Amino acid sequence: MELAAKYNAAEVEDKWYAYWLEHKFFHSEPNEKEPYTIVIPPPNVTGILHMGHVLNNTLNDVLIRNARMHGKNACWVPGTDHASIATESKVVAKLKAQGISKDDLTREEFLKHAWEWKEEHGGIILNQLRKLGASCDWDRTRFTMEPALSEAVINTFVYFYKKGWIYKGVRMVNWDPEALTAVSDDEVIHKDTKSHFYHLRYYISDGQGNPTDKYLVIATTRPETIMADAAICVNPNDERHHWLRGKKVLIPLINREIPVIEDDYVEMDFGTGCLKVTPAHDVHDYEIGLRHNLEVLDIIDEHGKLNEKARILVGEDRFVARKKIVKMLEEAGNLEKVEEYTSPVGYSERTNAVIEPRLSAQWFLKMDTLAKMALDTVESGRTKFIPEKYVNTYRHWMENARDWCISRQLWWGQRIPAYYLPDGRYVVEASAEAALEAAKAICPDIKMEDLHQDEDVLDTWFSSWLWPISVFDPEMPGHPDHQPNKDLAYYYPTSDLVTGPDIIFFWVARMIMAGEEFMGREPFSNVYFTGIVRDKIGRKMSKTLGNSPDPLDLIKTYGADAVRIGMLLCSSAGNDIFYDEAQIKQGAAFCNKIWNSYRLVKGFSVDENAKQPAVAAEAVKWFDAKLSDTVAQVEDHYRKFRISDALMAIYKLFWDDYCAWYLEAIKPAFVDGKPGSVDPVTYKATLDYFEALLKLIHPVMPFITEELWQNMEERKDGETIMYAAAPVARPFDPDTLVHFELAQEAVNGVRGIRNQKNIAPKETLELKMKEGFPAEVVPVIEKMGNVTVDSAHEFGDMQGVGFMVRTYEMFVALNGLVNVEEEIAKLEKDLAYQQKFLAGVRAKLANERFTAHAPAAVIENERKKEADSLSKIESLESQLKALKNS
RNA sequence: GGAAGAUUAGCUCAGCUGGUUUAGAGCACCUGCCUUACAAGCAGGGGGUCGACGGUUCGAAUCCGCCAUCUUCCACCA
Numbered sequence: 027m028e029l030a031a032k033y034n035a036a037e038v039e040d041k042w043y044a045y046w047l048e049h050k051f052f053h054s055e056p057n058e059k060e061p062y063t064i065v066i067p068p069p070n071v072t073g074i075l076h077m078g079h080v081l082n083n084t085l086n087d088v089l090i091r092n093a094r095m096h097g098k099n100a101c102w103v104p105g106t107d108h109a110s111i112a113t114e115s116k117v118v119a120k121l122k123a124q125g126i127s128k129d130d131l132t133r134e135e136f137l138k139h140a141w142e143w144k145e146e147h148g149g150i151i152l153n154q155l156r157k158l159g160a161s162c163d164w165d166r167t168r169f170t171m172e173p174a175l176s177e178a179v180i181n182t183f184v185y186f187y188k189k190g191w192i193y194k195g196v197r198m199v200n201w202d203p204e205a206l207t208a209v210s211d212d213e214v215i216h217k218d219t220k221s222h223f224y225h226l227r228y229y230i231s232d233g234q235g236n237p238t239d240k241y242l243v244i245a246t247t248r249p250e251t252i253m254a255d256a257a258i259c260v261n262p263n264d265e266r267h268h269w270l271r272g273k274k275v276l277i278p279l280i281n282r283e284i285p286v287i288e289d290d291y292v293e294m295d296f297g298t299g300c301l302k303v304t305p306a307h308d309v310h311d312y313e314i315g316l317r318h319n320l321e322v323l324d325i326i327d328e329h330g331k332l333n334e335k336a337r338i339l340v341g342e343d344r345f346v347a348r349k350k351i352v353k354m355l356e357e358a359g360n361l362e363k364v365e366e367y368t369s370p371v372g373y374s375e376r377t378n379a380v381i382e383p384r385l386s387a388q389w390f391l392k393m394d395t396l397a398k399m400a401l402d403t404v405e406s407g408r409t410k411f412i413p414e415k416y417v418n419t420y421r422h423w424m425e426n427a428r429d430w431c432i433s434r435q436l437w438w439g440q441r442i443p444a445y446y447l448p449d450g451r452y453v454v455e456a457s458a459e460a461a462l463e464a465a466k467a468i469c470p471d472i473k474m475e476d477l478h479q480d481e482d483v484l485d486t487w488f489s490s491w492l493w494p495i496s497v498f499d500p501e502m503p504g505h506p507d508h509q510p511n512k513d514l515a516y517y518y519p520t521s522d523l524v525t526g527p528d529i530i531f532f533w534v535a536r537m538i539m540a541g542e543e544f545m546g547r548e549p550f551s552n553v554y555f556t557g558i559v560r561d562k563i564g565r566k567m568s569k570t571l572g573n574s575p576d577p578l579d580l581i582k583t584y585g586a587d588a589v590r591i592g593m594l595l596c597s598s599a600g601n602d603i604f605y606d607e608a609q610i611k612q613g614a615a616f617c618n619k620i621w622n623s624y625r626l627v628k629g630f631s632v633d634e635n636a637k638q639p640a641v642a643a644e645a646v647k648w649f650d651a652k653l654s655d656t657v658a659q660v661e662d663h664y665r666k667f668r669i670s671d672a673l674m675a676i677y678k679l680f681w682d683d684y685c686a687w688y689l690e691a692i693k694p695a696f697v698d699g700k701p702g703s704v705d706p707v708t709y710k711a712t713l714d715y716f717e718a719l720l721k722l723i724h725p726v727m728p729f730i731t732e733e734l735w736q737n738m739e740e741r742k743d744g745e746t747i748m749y750a751a752a753p754v755a756r757p758f759d760p761d762t763l764v765h766f767e768l769a770q771e772a773v774n775g776v777r778g779i780r781n782q783k784n785i786a787p788k789e790t791l792e793l794k795m796k797e798g799f800p801a802e803v804v805p806v807i808e809k810m811g812n813v814t815v816d817s818a819h820e821f822g823d824m825q826g827v828g829f830m831v832r833t834y835e836m837f838v839a840l841n842g843l844v845n846v847e848e849e850i851a852k853l854e855k856d857l858a859y860q861q862k863f864l865a866g867v868r869a870k871l872a873n874e875r876f877t878a879h880a881p882a883a884v885i886e887n888e889r890k891k892e893a894d895s896l897s898k899i900e901s902l903e904s905q906l907k908a909l910k911n912s
Numbered sequence: 913g914g915a916a917g918a919u920u921a922g923c924u925c926a927g928c929u930g931g932u933u934u935a936g937a938g939c940a941c942c943u944g945c946c947u948u949a950c951a952a953g954c955a956g957g958g959g960g961u962c963g964a965c966g967g968u969u970c971g972a973a974u975c976c977g978c979c980a981u982c983u984u985c986c987a988c989c990a
């Protein structure tokens with residue numbers, strides 16, 4: 027096959043991905059090998075691939091492919107998340123665009139639309155992952171709302187309910203009075219908003235419900251809620267208000283009597299130090315109310331209007347009521363003053379309506395035991411976090427975990443399996459039939475049509491926390507007596523999880539809880555937290571900013587391998603990623619480099635009778651060691667999840683060591699204007715190394731490596747680099763590397779002189795070196811530096827330029843090209859530097875406290891520095907002397 | 913306001929238990945090369961008082977304190 031001069035990714039990628047799929051290379055079944063398992067962080071089912079997904083899934087794929095090549099039975103389970111809030115709001119928006127309001131639809135009609143939407147968009151993101159090269163076991167693709175997984179969620183709910191850990195409670199939700207729905211905290215936008223601070227007089231009651239002439243002053247931004255006040259609260263340490271202890275005050279206008287209570291929550295130096303407590307209409311007040319057993323009086327209805335409990339201004343909108351009540355308070359003499367005030371106010375992301383904190387009945391899951399278990403999992407190290415700093419964050423949250431509100435006022439999701447009897451009592455069962463049976467125990471005559479299932483669905487995380495279990499065996503969660511099926515027994519616990527730190531609590535912590543509860547052990551051994559992908563100037567990638575490129579466009583332009591490299595080059599664990607297209611270009615350049623190195627190797631002609639030249643033998647020996655050395659480093663980097671370091675090590679091995687040094691060293695010289703031949707020993711080594719390099723980089727660049735690996739020799743159908751064994755580090759003599767490095771430095775010295783003196787690389791120079799230099803690498807210097815090497819005792823008065831390779835003196839003979847003054851100036855500069863350096867080292871050695879305290883090895887090293895420096899100075903001085911005499 | 917983390921070359925980052933670091937890498941930059949694998953290339957080069965100030969130590973980018981700036985998470989203050 028002819029190879030084009032440039033690598034064409036587009037042609038290659040689809041071909042090999044189809045080949046991999048055709049042979050089911052990504053598919054895993056339990057076997058006798060060690061499993062390596064990753065479950066994908068399931069993207070939203072209607073989502074579109076963005077740069078965050080690219081980063082995350084590239085990392086996942088690198089880990090999976092690396093494990094596969096290390097002989098593990100690698101299984102990467104893909105799937106999607108039903109994402110109730112995001113998906114439902116997309117469906118609502120789509121219906122709205124068609125002129126359909128969700129309110130006009132029944133639950134069944136709406137869900138029909140939602141499923142249609144899911145069928146239409148559900149596969150997109152998984153197909154996009156294929157373009158990236160993701161080696162997911164597609165036969166195992168799961169969806170969090172598919173029947174089996176939904177059943178698992180329902181069973182889990184019933185399980186916890188019967189265990190007594192799920193209860194119905196009241197919670198303050200963010201109510202959107204326009205959309206008539208609760209919205210999540212994420213959907214509330216806090217904006218500083220100008221308003222007023224109303225200072226109101228509350229008169230002290232005489233005990234009979236009549237005002238005295240004494241009063242206290244509270245400051246509020248919401249005077250329309252005073253009718254719902256349950257108490258006035260002051261700080262117990264606030265001496266100004268001690269006279270109020272045990273007193274009761276009267277709510278203005280309606281003269282309802284409320285107590286004065288004390289609580290640390292109140293800031294003494296904010297407002298007047300007196301807080302009106304309105305449990306029904308403020309989150310904090312609600313909590314104070316709980317502590318002090320205060321009455322909860324809800325005076326605002328779902329539309330944001332005052333209801334009859336308010337007694338006055340009934341039916342008025344909350345903002346109209348505010349204006350009116352201010353006037354009424356003023357007329358009644360209760361308004362002391364009004365201040366301008368700016369405070370953060372929550373607005374609904376969807377309707378821009380001001381959010382009304384509203385109490386509502388919600389379902390909760392107790393967190394105390396689960397959180398304790400999950401904290402232990404991480405603190406004991408059974409699950410490791412990378413980077414470790416997230417353990418702190420995790421601990422803080424787990425120690426302060428509040429009960430988990432698991433109900434959502436939506437339709438898209440698993441419907442809560444609570445069935446209400448007409449009298450308001452309820453039963454919790456996995457099916458309507460079971461619920462009817464249970465209901466009959468309470469009320470023998472009850473019929474199915476009398477039962478009404480809870481309208482709410484469960485939080486999406488209440489399904490995704492089962493993911494590492496339910497993708498293998500959906501029967502398991504909620505059935506403690508169930509024996510794990512073959513898959514679950516084999517694949518669980520999974521190995522690594524790659525995800526963003528933003529969902530450490532929402533998802534990671536809860537998966538650990540579910541894992542401990544249902545499996546009795548951690549769901550994964552390591553959690554690798556990626557950073558957030560930002561643009562060059564540090565802004566989050568977002569649709570509204572338009573600063574997020576379409577990954578598919580990038581793949582089309584540069585190739586998937588280049589995109590993968592580009593993302594990994596700038597990703598150290600836990601740090602945000604500053605995305606820059608230049609890095610993808612770098613990846614594309616690397617692809618091209620690999621491609622062309624193969625063109626060179628493939629173009630070699632082999633002379634079966636040729637003997638291996640000394641320089642080639644040396645290069646082979648060196649690269650062998652270098653390869654082992656790098657493989658060991660790469661293994662270490664992978665172990666520590668330093669993926670970008672692993673990549674950089676391979677990158678340099680391929681580009682600098684293999685292409686720039688090894689190939690140049692073994693490249694046959696020209697014979698009669700044509701490239702000469704390579705001997706068979708060197709040729710075989712060269713191909714072996716090339717293959718080793720392909721294997722090393724394959725996890726990161728799956729496509730180009732498969733293409734070239736397949737091209738290297740005739741492969742059978744069904745063979746793939748994916749399952750080739752990863753290169754293994756072998757022991758080597760460290761001197762091999764050290765000596766070759768000396769040769770490289772000598773060559774660099776010669777090249778530097780060429781550059782300086784403008785001498786063409788083609789012109790062969792004469793290099794003199796003093797004896798003692800490792801002889802075996804001299805042929806390398808001769809070839810790579812295009813020099814002939816002579817050893818000499820003295821350089822005498824030769825014309826030329828000297829330089830040092832560590833402690834070895836070198837000298838390039840040049841005739842008529844030396845500017846003596848320039849050389850002298852340069853040498854003197856070097857000499858001055860060395861003398862200063864020597865003085866520093868000697869000062870250190872002369873310091874008794876240093877020699878007394880420092881370890882022997884450190885002192886020894888300083889002595890060596892001293893000796894090296896001395897010999898350099900000696901050499902520089904003799905060169906100077908020679909130059910000055912010439 | 914609370915918590916965690918960061919600050920090293922123009923950019924992105926390594927630098928693990930203080931001493932083989934006389935602070936490194938990749939990219940970018942500058943100079944010279946179309947040398948028959950690759951100009952998406954080759955060869956060479958410049959560039960940092962390790963955020964500021966104190967402290968511990970024979971010795972600090974590394975440990976401690978304080979300040980500044982930034983990021984994230986939590987709470988968003990009647």
